[in-house]
Amino acid sequence: MPMLLTDFCFLKKREFVFSAALPFLLILHESVEGFRAGAAERLDRSEDERIREEVRKVVTKGRAPGLLRLVFHDAGTFEMNDNSGGMNGSIIHELNRPENKGLKKSVKILEEAKSKLDLIRPVSWADLIAVAGAEAVSICGGPIIAVELGRLDLGKPDPEGKLPEESLDAVGLKQIFSKKGFATRELVALSGAHTIGGKGFGSPIVFDNAYFKILLEKPWSSKGGMSSMIGLPSDRALADDDECLRWIKEYANNQTVFFEDFQNAYIKLVNSGAKWKS
Numbered sequence: 001m002p003m004l005l006t007d008f009c010f011l012k013k014r015e016f017v018f019s020a021a022l023p024f025l026l027i028l029h030e031s032v033e034g035f036r037a038g039a040a041e042r043l044d045r046s047e048d049e050r051i052r053e054e055v056r057k058v059v060t061k062g063r064a065p066g067l068l069r070l071v072f073h074d075a076g077t078f079e080m081n082d083n084s085g086g087m088n089g090s091i092i093h094e095l096n097r098p099e100n101k102g103l104k105k106s107v108k109i110l111e112e113a114k115s116k117l118d119l120i121r122p123v124s125w126a127d128l129i130a131v132a133g134a135e136a137v138s139i140c141g142g143p144i145i146a147v148e149l150g151r152l153d154l155g156k157p158d159p160e161g162k163l164p165e166e167s168l169d170a171v172g173l174k175q176i177f178s179k180k181g182f183a184t185r186e187l188v189a190l191s192g193a194h195t196i197g198g199k200g201f202g203s204p205i206v207f208d209n210a211y212f213k214i215l216l217e218k219p220w221s222s223k224g225g226m227s228s229m230i231g232l233p234s235d236r237a238l239a240d241d242d243e244c245l246r247w248i249k250e251y252a253n254n255q256t257v258f259f260e261d262f263q264n265a266y267i268k269l270v271n272s273g274a275k276w277k278s
Helices: 005-058 064-075 102-120 125-139 169-181 182-194 210-217 233-238 242-253 257-273
Strands: none
Touching: 005 102, 005 125, 005 169, 005 210, 064 102, 064 125, 064 182, 102 182, 125 257, 169 182, 169 233, 169 242, 182 210, 182 233, 182 242, 182 257, 210 242, 233 242, 242 257
8 A cells, every 4th residue: 555645754753753762762771771880889889888897896906916817817828729728718617726826816806797797698707807807907007908898708627737837937938928829029018917916016006117127127136135036937037038138128118118018918818719709
């Protein structure tokens, strides 16, 4: 049947209306999609902040060294060759091991925050410990470290004998850390965590570069007195290694560089071996 003039005009008018409306519809679609993405992003940020808020309630300067040590003992089991160990919350099942002596207290501190968070949405021990360590550094005056969340817990202990021993010399430390994916610079930066705690490197509750300044002084070399009690054998060994000494001097002279390197090495540490939510 031949198309009437009125039918043709109607179709043309409808085509015009659709063409005029198309840009608006595309903008509306993009706006809706953008709103959805933005809402999801805000929800994620909100959940992250809720975890951090609960952790901040239980972190104090006095508790900071133990909480930071908890991070190192959970993440320090990582082995790069088979991607085993790492930041997976397994430390909860390893507290009776000799090398983890004293960490039950730190776990108990975090249980208070975890019990409240789990009422709303369960949080992994791995995430909780990673955030607690970052907050411990910050509350003592160190760098603010943004920790990504979403780690899964292993639910069982990691194999024994994966943590670096306190009696290792610098060569042994570098070998162990290399197997975990860390360069000498990162090893020295992470060792700076001993600036807090009771190891004799400045104030036990101030995160600064005093650790490196005292390593350069080598007070343990003097005879008698309490100076011989400063640091662990592994700390002292760093100052006798030329490669490590390069970074000890750098951090002793420039706290800003130390903070930057520690921040980067810490993020790498708490991501090592982590299994993430899909």
